[in-house]
Amino acid sequence: MSHFLRRQRYLIDFTLASLGRRKGKNLGLLGVYTLIVFLLASVMLFSQSLRREAGLLLENAPEVVVQRMVAGRHDLIPAAYLERIGKVRGVAAKYGRLWGYFYDPAVQANYTLLVPRDQEIKSGEMIVGAGIARTRGLGAGDYLTFRSAQGQSFAFRVADVLASDAELVSADLLLVNEADYRAFFGIAEGMYTDLALEVRNPQEVRKVAEKLSVMLPDTRPILREEILRTYDALFQWRQGIVFVLLAGSLLAFVIFAWDKASGLSAEEKREIGILKAIGWETADVIRMKFWEGALVSLGAFLLGYLAAYVHVFFFDAALFAPVLKGWAVLYPQFRPQPFVDGLQVATLFFFTVFPYTVATVVPIWRAATTDPDAVMR
Amino acid sequence: MLLSPAILALIGVSAVVTALLLLASVFAVRVLRHWDIRSGSELQLRLERSTYLISTLVTFAIAAEVVALLLFVYNAEGMHTQFVGAMCATGVLNVNAWGWPALLLKIAVFFAGSVWLLLNRLDNQGYDYPLIRLKYGLLLVLLPLVATAAVVQLQYFLNLNPDVITSCCGSLFSPDAQGVAAEVSSVTPRTAMLALYGSGALVFASGAIYLWRRRLATLFAASAAVAFPIAIVAIVSCVALYVYEHPHHHCPFCILKSGHDYIGYWLYLPLFTATALALGVGALAPWRHIESLRTAVAADARRYAAIALAGFVLFYAVATWAIVRSNLTMAGTWW
Numbered sequence: 001m002s003h004f005l006r007r008q009r010y011l012i013d014f015t016l017a018s019l020g021r022r023k024g025k026n027l028g029l030l031g032v033y034t035l036i037v038f039l040l041a042s043v044m045l046f047s048q049s050l051r052r053e054a055g056l057l058l059e060n061a062p063e064v065v066v067q068r069m070v071a072g073r074h075d076l077i078p079a080a081y082l083e084r085i086g087k088v089r090g091v092a093a094k095y096g097r098l099w100g101y102f103y104d105p106a107v108q109a110n111y112t113l114l115v116p117r118d119q120e121i122k123s124g125e126m127i128v129g130a131g132i133a134r135t136r137g138l139g140a141g142d143y144l145t146f147r148s149a150q151g152q153s154f155a156f157r158v159a160d161v162l163a164s165d166a167e168l169v170s171a172d173l174l175l176v177n178e179a180d181y182r183a184f185f186g187i188a189e190g191m192y193t194d195l196a197l198e199v200r201n202p203q204e205v206r207k208v209a210e211k212l213s214v215m216l217p218d219t220r221p222i223l224r225e226e227i228l229r230t231y232d233a234l235f236q237w238r239q240g241i242v243f244v245l246l247a248g249s250l251l252a253f254v255i256f257a258w259d260k261a262s263g264l265s266a267e268e269k270r271e272i273g274i275l276k277a278i279g280w281e282t283a284d285v286i287r288m289k290f291w292e293g294a295l296v297s298l299g300a301f302l303l304g305y306l307a308a309y310v311h312v313f314f315f316d317a318a319l320f321a322p323v324l325k326g327w328a329v330l331y332p333q334f335r336p337q338p339f340v341d342g343l344q345v346a347t348l349f350f351f352t353v354f355p356y357t358v359a360t361v362v363p364i365w366r367a368a369t370t371d372p373d374a375v376m377r
Numbered sequence: 378m379l380l381s382p383a384i385l386a387l388i389g390v391s392a393v394v395t396a397l398l399l400l401a402s403v404f405a406v407r408v409l410r411h412w413d414i415r416s417g418s419e420l421q422l423r424l425e426r427s428t429y430l431i432s433t434l435v436t437f438a439i440a441a442e443v444v445a446l447l448l449f450v451y452n453a454e455g456m457h458t459q460f461v462g463a464m465c466a467t468g469v470l471n472v473n474a475w476g477w478p479a480l481l482l483k484i485a486v487f488f489a490g491s492v493w494l495l496l497n498r499l500d501n502q503g504y505d506y507p508l509i510r511l512k513y514g515l516l517l518v519l520l521p522l523v524a525t526a527a528v529v530q531l532q533y534f535l536n537l538n539p540d541v542i543t544s545c546c547g548s549l550f551s552p553d554a555q556g557v558a559a560e561v562s563s564v565t566p567r568t569a570m571l572a573l574y575g576s577g578a579l580v581f582a583s584g585a586i587y588l589w590r591r592r593l594a595t596l597f598a599a600s601a602a603v604a605f606p607i608a609i610v611a612i613v614s615c616v617a618l619y620v621y622e623h624p625h626h627h628c629p630f631c632i633l634k635s636g637h638d639y640i641g642y643w644l645y646l647p648l649f650t651a652t653a654l655a656l657g658v659g660a661l662a663p664w665r666h667i668e669s670l671r672t673a674v675a676a677d678a679r680r681y682a683a684i685a686l687a688g689f690v691l692f693y694a695v696a697t698w699a700i701v702r703s704n705l706t707m708a709g710t711w712w
């Protein structure tokens with residue numbers, strides 16, 4: 001075993017020295033290779049962290065949301081529906097929710113107004129998301145005036161600004177109390193935007209939804225797992241689309257690698273000829289070339305992945321964010337959480353190292369089987 | 378179909394590997410037809426050179442298939458959120474009828490490929506390449522296997538429809554269900570453990586005999602070939618339950634997760650390596666009478682047998698340890 005290891009070590013040693021002798025050519029290859037890894041890894045890390053973020057955010061969402069549908073459109077749901085649901089086995093809690101959107105012409109953006117369940121807000125006050133606070137230059141104690149559904153103006157005092165750690169959802173959020181909400185939007189007492197049900201046992205969720213759709217035929221139950229699944233599919237699909245678009249550059253890279261590997265300079269050919277003349281076997285030359293490829297690949301992979309990591313997690317994926325995130329006026333500024341998994345790395349490996357290796361196999365073999373006398377002549 | 382990068386990568390890798398083997402097979406056919414070691418013709422010289430290409434191509438192809446096998450399992454694990462009722466890789470493989478065959482074919486490709494590589498390595502040590510026709514004949518058998526695996530995998534991915542309700546591991550492996558996967562867990566833990574340790578004893582005995590006496594290599598390979606499926610069955614029907622400390626959780630993939638100390642890798646890596654090497658010993662030993670291979674067979678087969686035995690020791694030790702350290706007590710129910 002130690003013989004084997006020593007042999008590989010000498011081969012690597014030789015290969016490194018030989019790579020160093022042709023700096024320009026190899027640095028060019030390394031640069032292009034790194035760029036390819038960087039592009040793919042950025043897309044991957046970013047969309048992966050978006051998926052993760054969505055999953056983390058929905059962790060505390062209710063398992064089932066019931067919306068009333070009138071003529072195929074989402075409508076307000078009467079509180080009486082809560083009684084009609086009555087006691088469904090497996091449902092730990094059920095309550096009505098009040099939320100809605102408000103278009104603010106001043107910044108040409110939509111706000112989300114919400115009545116929090118677990119937080120008491122004084123009448124005439126509100127808590128704003130960091131995105132709104134940023135755009136309108138608000139701080140605690142400032143006043144913000146909106147024109148309500150009835151045409152009167154409502155002035156709210158900003159009691160607090162939401163912490164920016166969950167900005168992906170809270171950027172455009174306004175929290176107000178129930179009475180203010182109803183007065184502002186003109187929603188009658190006893191009506192809710194939708195109903196939320198908490199179901200502890202994940203295996204009962206579908207059964208509960210089934211019962212609800214029988215009991216309340218004019219409603220649609222939406223499951224949390226469905227939302228999660230949709231997000232997952234959406235982000236994966238976007239990622240896949242970007243990868244397909246990048247396939248062109250990948251192909252170009254493969255051709256480039258093929259060309260580099262097959263277009264050996266006279267000097268390189270002479271080197272191989274001399275090696276074979278002094279007793280290297282074809283297999284040794286192939287091994288050396290394999291190490292050459294492995295070292296370049298490893299270097300490019302590490303550099304590219306590192307650059308992508310910095311790009312995504314320190315510079316917020318400035319290059320790809322618009323495509324992968326979607327677009328909005330009040331777009332949240334959020335720092336994706338650093339997150340790396342084996343699936344990503346293995347996939348990336350197959351998108352970069354594998355094509356490179358395949359492209360260079362035949363040229364390597366051609367170079368390794370050249371006759372020493374033919375090249376030294 | 379789902380357009381996820383991992384799926385694109387897996388389909389791409391299978392296609393490229395099939396293409397590589399096809400290329401190697403073209404050369405192999407040429408070698409089979411015209412090989413004549415005594416000839417000094419230009420054609421023979423070219424054929425001898427092409428053997429380097431073939432072995433390099435196949436080595437790359439098999440290496441890629443090994444990583445692809447891992448990626449396939451990771452990917453199945455990663456996709457479970459997108460299928461109703463799937464809780465882990467098992468549920469995702471169960472989404473359509475192609476999932477399990479795709480995995481099994483990938484495992485078959487791994488074993489066939491590694492035996493081929495061991496044989497190739499042996500043959501390259503003989504100055505007259507005595508096994509060259511056998512080797513390249515086998516390559517022509519390997520190609521359809523790899524191609525089938527690629528097609529089945531493609532079918533699996535093309536037929537993935539995220540809305541299909543799949544049974545997760547709990548109901549899939551419930552003993553009264555029908556189908557292959559159900560058969561596996563309806564083996565009682567007691568039978569599974571008896572078979573596991575019985576086949577283990579057989580492997581150790583035949584391996585030891587081979588190491589000392591240089592005999593019964595075929596028995597060693599055969600017992601490894603039997604021990605491997607038994608080990609998988611035992612993991613599904615008993616060992617995994619002790620790892621999860623849950624008497625009805627049979628999933629063979631969840632043991633790869635961090636929550637279970639990655640114990641799955643400690644089980645699967647030694648098991649797969651040891652089985653592949655033991656099969657290799659069986660493939661190598663019959664050629665010990667060939668003059669140019671005698672020393673090579675002696676050295677290689679001995680080394681493989683020793684590593685294989687070490688791997689099996691590790692596997693059985695980890696499996697036993699997983700059961701012993703578990704908080705699950707089934708004495709009185711199972712034993």
